[in-house]
Amino acid sequence: MTTPSAPQTPEQQPAAPAKKGGALLKKVGGIVVAIIVAVAVKVGLPHLTGDAPVHAEAGECVTVTGPDNDPKVDTVDCSSGKPDLFKVVKVIDDTFDVNQCGEQLSALAQQLNSDKFVLCLEEVAAK
Incomplete structure (x- = not known):
């Protein structure tokens, strides 16, 4: 005759198998985070923070502020009367050669991702 074993305490009981859904969720979450990081690197953090160069079109107005070696360019309404x-x-497009604007215009070389371009600028008289 055998004697029944003593009941097990909670610490001694075998662990229940882990749910597979949790592991899948962690894996998918990791992939999503990796994609977000890759997009941030590809697009560039300046785009996310608003510090990216502006690829303005002819006829638009811009303000230029900051130091000469790192100017900040923003598009604005031409009737805004803002300084600069x-x-x-x-x-x-496809150049950094500011001399192509001629002597009568100011020029600003910019790069946005792999696009390089020069904005030829004419100062708007303050109102």
């Missing part, structure tokens, strides 16, 4: 207001006369 310039009208984009033309945009020259």
Whole structure:
């Protein structure tokens, strides 16, 4: 005759098998995070923070602020009367050659992702 074993305490009981849904959710979550990081790197964090160069079109107005070696360019309404207001006369793509704007216009070389371009600018008189 055998003697029944003593009941097991909760610490001694075998662990229940882990649910597979939790592991799948963690894996999918990790992939989503990796995609978000990849997009942030590809697009560039300046785009997310609003510090990206502006690829303005001819006829638009921009303000140019900041130091000469790192200017900040924002598009604005041409009638805004803001200081440092310039009208984009033309945009020259695929170059950093500011001399292509000529001597009568100011020029600002910019890069947005792999696009490089020069904004040829004419100062708008303050009102």
